Amino acid sequence: MFQLLTPSGDLTGPSPLDLTMTRRLYRALVFARTYDRKGMSLQRQGRLATYAPFEGQEAAQVGSAAALEPDDWMVATYRDAAAMWMQGYPLELLFAGRTGDERGGSPPDHCPVLPPSITVGGHMVHAVGLAWASRLLDERRVAITYFGDGATSEGDFHEAMNFAAVFSVPCVFFCQNNGWAISLPRSEQTRSETIAQKAIGFGMPGVQVDGNDLFAVYQATSDALARARSGGGPTLIEAVTYRVGPHTTADDPGRYRDPAEADQWRRRDPLERVRIFLSEREAWTKEWQDQIEEEAGNEIDRAVGLAEGLPLPTSSEMFEGMFESMPAHLVNQHDRAGLR
Amino acid sequence: MFQLLTPSGDLTGPSPLDLTMTRRLYRALVFARTYDRKGMSLQRQGRLATYAPFEGQEAAQVGSAAALEPDDWMVATYRDAAAMWMQGYPLELLFAGRTGDERGGSPPDHCPVLPPSITVGGHMVHAVGLAWASRLLDERRVAITYFGDGATSEGDFHEAMNFAAVFSVPCVFFCQNNGWAISLPRSEQTRSETIAQKAIGFGMPGVQVDGNDLFAVYQATSDALARARSGGGPTLIEAVTYRVGPHTTADDPGRYRDPAEADQWRRRDPLERVRIFLSEREAWTKEWQDQIEEEAGNEIDRAVGLAEGLPLPTSSEMFEGMFESMPAHLVNQHDRAGLR
Amino acid sequence: MAQALTDALDLALAKDHTVLVIGEDVARTGGVFRITDGLLQRYGDDRVIDTPVAESAIIGVSLGMAIAGMRPVAELQFMGFSYPAFDQIVNHVARIRNRSRHRFTAAMVIRIPFGGGIGAAEHHSESMESIYAHTPGLKVLIPSTPYDAKGLLLAAIEDPDPVIFCEPIRLYRAVKEEVPDGWYTVPIGEARVERSGTDVTLITWGAMTKETRGAADLLATEGVEAEVIDLRSLVPLDRKTLVGSVVKTGRAVVVHEAPRTAGFGAEVAAVLAEECLYELTAPVERVTGWDTVFPLKRGEHLYLPSVERIAAAVRRTLQA
Amino acid sequence: MAQALTDALDLALAKDHTVLVIGEDVARTGGVFRITDGLLQRYGDDRVIDTPVAESAIIGVSLGMAIAGMRPVAELQFMGFSYPAFDQIVNHVARIRNRSRHRFTAAMVIRIPFGGGIGAAEHHSESMESIYAHTPGLKVLIPSTPYDAKGLLLAAIEDPDPVIFCEPIRLYRAVKEEVPDGWYTVPIGEARVERSGTDVTLITWGAMTKETRGAADLLATEGVEAEVIDLRSLVPLDRKTLVGSVVKTGRAVVVHEAPRTAGFGAEVAAVLAEECLYELTAPVERVTGWDTVFPLKRGEHLYLPSVERIAAAVRRTLQA
């Protein structure tokens, strides 16, 4: 398993990031965690619909997304808010989506990120199509798709990987192996030792990295992106990490796993090792930590305010959402809806 | 690639079959080829619906099926008549199916063979279920499923392989890589060097054999069956062979491949090498060849006669076919159908 | 209703060793809705099986098991996740009997929680029962009471043919009712008269039975006696009860949550237009979900037929 | 009709560099029915693409391309093989616009040869158009003449939303007709009056237009003037033409090849029962395929609606 930064903050290889960049990304990690905890607490207060926390997976998302060009396509899931935010998806829209509002799925024009996929496995083929189109349109854009260990059991994962390899499209398959598919442990999802080795069956390079290691994730993703951009085709990256929280706020991990397991992984926290790395280099102080936490808090509160400030959706939006121009039967139904 | 008998009939390893058994299977190969050529000519005369020939693949089907126990389940495709016949599927029903008669899909009770799958890829999961049930019911039956190189592109192949491995069911995945999925060559279906290596992604053993080598196919299948029967789980076998004829009688290979390719493969004919092997051991004579060809011809003509002798299906059979007992709406429709 | 379904599964597992429960998260967690809660502990992981996330395999493998003599009760977590298994359901589960002319059969049940109203995420509020009703070879059952839930599920498990068993999510915990202990079945293909009346017939199924009953009660306060029919079984359809009631009342309103166009309400209206046109004194109204994607939490109220919408339709029908 | 479809694709590929053709065996062999014949040679393998056998990927990848600005015309070889792609079609193609509130769209066409009558193998004779008509977010078109085939396909390719384009296999080579060269479109959502009459309205689409027309001609010899309407577009549905005709004739018979229960004929009957009940002087008959699996070659005649069956239904309607 590829690793550059140990849980205790020691480098085992050359860091791909200078100190400034490392500080920038540490700040992003703090943002991500603040966002995630806010999501959990808002849901508990009934202000969000079901929420799927990603605590423990921040480095996998931030490290990989940091390696992207601003116009690279991203197709991710319900658990990838940090990656989406890194690629320009507005915080307030991420929250809006979680309140149960379609408008949360509509990022600004410059943001090349699809709304999060709720179905498991079905979205990877879309990334393959985006990547393929980029080549047909002579763009240099790469498409990256995020998915979990569980998603690799779906037939669509297989078809997406195969099309990507056969047509050699610029696509990066980024799997966050967080150990669980709801209640099913990784070991019972597939008998293959690693998820990375699934690439072999497609004649595609596959690499397994420490998903809690910001540097390793950044490095592996940069390499895959470079290969894709230079016409080298797709790559499968398995980022080994862990979902320390519940599957969603509706889930009770106590039913299927030993709390000790999560504690184990808390000791491999993706933020802490970067903090140690920075502080050992006089690039981290408690003051700065307090400052960025406060900034994150304010920024996130602002976003929550905007999301909650959205007026209730109207039936016009519902009917107009279906087609570019409303066919007669929808106009008709819209009228009836008016009279309830 | 595992091989025991070269195209020129030389052994490169110990034969898994004694002479008597080899003669029996050679006879089966001749039967298979006679059946296949009959199928082509009958279709050309308009006596069968579309026909999918398997010339060139006889050893793959006969050699693998010969290794089965009589009660082992078989789930195969439209191109696997020889394998199905080996496992007890009546010739007349194989023909009946090809005339376009549902009764061809209804083998006798003792025959553990499902009707041929027309959809590509969807049937492998059924074999996994049959194998799983065999374990749950404490039977020692193994399920073998036949499919082509093209079928490995379907998501259902992936899901079937994964379930088989995860639940370690007694199932053998037998892929006849005949080089083509209609007009798409193997090389453009997947970038993996072999199909056998696709097993790696499932933590399953995979083996590539010369599909035109009766002995190698028999050996590899026997090994896989033995492992499955002893609780060792599933195996993927890639039998490398070639479809020397068209995809079906509706297909024109001239549109997509060089005839020279087929000629190449005719020189690697699966029957000829066994014939040489036998004759070098005084176990083959022209007389015997004529005799078994005649027997095959007669047996097959008899079967064709039976198939063509079937009265036209009635609407009662059509309506009764849907459920164990006909619900009111079908009774009603059946009555109307009566009055046309 | 949840408890009644659990009872049914428990009884079936206890009675018949060929019955097994299979699906995503059905064992350890007892399913997203806890319908299979406790069964793993009682019957072991050979018969209560957590699978990888692969709906097509869940159904296709269950079919293989059924062919070999098992009686799988497969769960798909939400109707929106039944689509990856659509090919297996339509091309194989529904057809193996006919393809093999009774030699191989699919005595299996596919349980699918369906319908909206709980503010769930996209794909979690689908009502596409009519696509299964349109598929030859399937039976389609939809209980709306705990009593029917248990009795129909046991009937489905006993049935020699495949059954799509749609469970209204909104009713899992909404309706409480004492159900008999022990094994009993509700006959497949018989509608239930939820409320009898003489002025108009309201035909519905699933969670909408609640709103429809509500509308009937509201209308009663206006002196309108509506007959409410809960179909319970879309295939086979109980035309006798359906047509009989409309012949009596002369007016019909069909209510369902699914999108309007080609929803099962169309079939009901078509049956009435065929079989009792002359008895109809008013156009057959359909109160349905709109031909839009089911909205997310904040917009659900814009989509779901309400007591008021149903009552309004009935009033139009009565004035016609 | 085959040639008209090829013309349309040729024109579209020539006119718009974002248009591409993708599917199984569409390039080298020009497709099972040769509809894409010659396009590979003319436009190259970047725009006429043979894919591996994986329907879900064909549709899902096409959607990705469409989101990025391409206009894929995907071919699924037979309707029975569209089911593995059902999840992509229903959960993603039909929904991306709404999910992203117009930020991402799916301007793409899914061509699906459908229907029986050519003695094909199992799964090759399906008519499940109503499952797509029931899916919010899709348009469903079905041409029955070469002129409409070309004009509707070009309209579908121009359309900013996803179109399920169902091609009646039986008509590919059956009907010959000169079609205009060059680009023209047939407006989506307008039915076509195949034959005008005053005594009864026959509503149909696809290959059944042929038998229905045949029945109308037969009935003419008996002095019955039937109006024959070819819907051409199931979604959006041309209610005006439909209802207008039935208001005129007072009688309606719907004809389709698909299974009866919850087929699109039910929607047509339901619309009539809603919008012109009082003008109906006879029950709305449905002449359809039965609720059985489509039979293999030797049994096809048992299933397909025939001129005689249609005529008999009309006579019943007239006697009613």
Ligand SMILES: Cc1ncc(C[n+]2csc(CCOP(=O)(O)OP(=O)(O)O)c2C)c(N)n1
């Ligand atoms: C097609 C489909 N099937 C089932 C589900 C229900 N479901 C939601 S998340 C999930 C587990 C996914 O696990 P994984 O891919 O590892 O992602 P994670 O949740 O761990 O991030 C399941 C089964 C779904 N959303 N879509």
Ligand SMILES: Cc1ncc(C[n+]2csc(CCOP(=O)(O)OP(=O)(O)O)c2C)c(N)n1
């Ligand atoms: C689901 C599905 N998609 C497409 C088809 C059409 N089709 C029939 S055979 C075939 C190629 C299959 O190739 P392969 O698996 O290699 O088997 P072979 O025909 O070579 O024996 C295709 C695409 C089908 N029958 N089923």
Ligand SMILES: [Mg+2]
């Ligand atoms: Mg996971």
Ligand SMILES: [Mg+2]
């Ligand atoms: Mg092949």
